[in-house]
Amino acid sequence: MGKPYANAKSTGARDRRRVKKPELPAQDADLLLRFADSQLVEQGLSTHTINAYGSDLRFFAIALQSSDTGLLAAQRADVMAFLSSRISDGSSARSAARLLSALRRFYAWCLREKLIVENPTALVSSPGMGRPLPKVITESEVQALLQAPLASEDLGLRDRAMLELLYGCGLRVSELVGLTVDQVNLNQGVMRVWGKGSKERLIPMGDVSIDWITRYMSVARPSLMRDSTDVLFLSNRGAAMTRQAFWYRIRAHGISAGIRTPLSPHVLRHAFATHLVNHDADLRVVQLLLGHSNLSTTQIYTHVASERLKSLHRAHHPRG
Structure with a gap:
């Protein structure tokens, strides 16, 4: 097999010129190639995934050179220091976790x-994302x-009823569709x-939802029905x-309404919960309405509401 890491490029942020990669010790370079071969042949990973692993491992191997440590001699402290330095340099927690x-x-x-007797990553926790x-x-x-x-058309009336519900x-x-x-x-x-x-859960419907469902069932649904x-x-x-x-329908209506946020049915479910919390609804009531098993799942909407308040404060308060 060829060298799966050979295609990786390093460019300067400003002048975009190619920068020569630091050389790895022969032992570490050979080790990475053996690992890549095993992932391709034994694990069946894609070349893209193997190259991504190789790039990350090369970063670590280069970092170890400063302390005259090779990949096989790395300890837990080396792994922790490497991850900490990456985050300090601006990497996100998600990148560090990768x-x-x-x-x-x-x-x-x-x-x-059997190249090592202890795994230096065994007791290292993933960065909290x-x-x-x-x-x-x-x-x-x-x-x-x-x-x-367009509620004057059968499909428009159906879509309005579905969106309202x-x-x-x-x-x-x-x-909804079931x-x-x-x-x-x-x-x-x-x-x-x-x-x-x-x-199973029972959900109350507001007067507006009831009105649109009634109109749909009396006007549009009989026209759309082909069989019982x-x-x-x-x-x-x-x-x-x-x-x-x-x-597809909700996305098309979002474009028609001039909404820039990418829409999906779940975005409206989030809006339902967040707007309830914004209007001081009890969190346990919201939990029951959403059908969440745990209150902790519902509590994310308090954070959404908090972020909204922070955004408004920054935008409109003179000391924001």
């Missing part, structure tokens, strides 16, 4: 090959999105939904709406 993943894979291989905050659109953007479908009840898209007529009780204003793990079915939301062919089809 570096550690490469080191773990390499030293696990060294251990199997935290949970990324979900994308949220504003209440005014939601209003623009809801008004985008998605935002008004915080449904998952799978729950709804049947008997799951929606318009008289009592509640909806019965089966979420993840087939867990209990599916609530139908495609233009009379079949059940799919998740992919609705994703």
